[in-house]
Amino acid sequence: MEDRPAHDYEYALIRAVPRVERGECVNIGVLLYCRGAEYLGARTHLDQGRLLALDALADVAGVRRALRGVEAVCAGGEAAGPAARDTAGQRFRWLTAPRSAVVQPGPVHTGLTSDPAAELHHLFDRLVL
Numbered sequence: 001m002e003d004r005p006a007h008d009y010e011y012a013l014i015r016a017v018p019r020v021e022r023g024e025c026v027n028i029g030v031l032l033y034c035r036g037a038e039y040l041g042a043r044t045h046l047d048q049g050r051l052l053a054l055d056a057l058a059d060v061a062g063v064r065r066a067l068r069g070v071e072a073v074c075a076g077g078e079a080a081g082p083a084a085r086d087t088a089g090q091r092f093r094w095l096t097a098p099r100s101a102v103v104q105p106g107p108v109h110t111g112l113t114s115d116p117a118a119e120l121h122h123l124f125d126r127l128v129l
Contacts, residue, residue, distance in 0.1 A: 007036030018055035033092035040088035
C-alpha cells in the first residue's frame with residue numbers, strides 16, 4: 001500500500017442561526033478545502049428538531065434551500081451559477097466569508113490530512129451529527 005502525502009487543509013462549520021440577534025446556532029454542515037489535493041467538499045445535515053428548539057418559527061424550508069445552494073457552489077459546475085467559473089479556492093473563500101444570515105459559516109480552521117474526503121466525513125461525524 002502506497003503512502004499518500006499529507007496536505008494542509010482548511011475547514012469551516014456551516015451553522016444555522018435562526019435568530020441572528022441572539023447568536024444561538026446549530027451546526028448543520030462542514031466545508032473542507034485542500035488546495036494540495038485539489039479538493040473541495042461539503043457535507044450537510046439539518047436536524048430539524050434542534051433548529052426548532054432554538055426557534056419554533058424557524059424557516060426550515062429556507063435553511064434546506066440555503067444548504068442546497070452551499071452544496072451546489074461547493075460542487076461547482078452548472079448548478080453553481082456564476083461561481084461555476086471560480087476555482088475551488090475562490091468558491092471556498094466565498095462560502096466562508098462572514099455574513100449575517102440564518103445560514104452562515106463559522107471560523108476557518110486548519111489541519112493536515114492525506115485523505116481530504118475521509119477527513120471531511122470524520123469532521124462531519126464529530127462536529128455535526
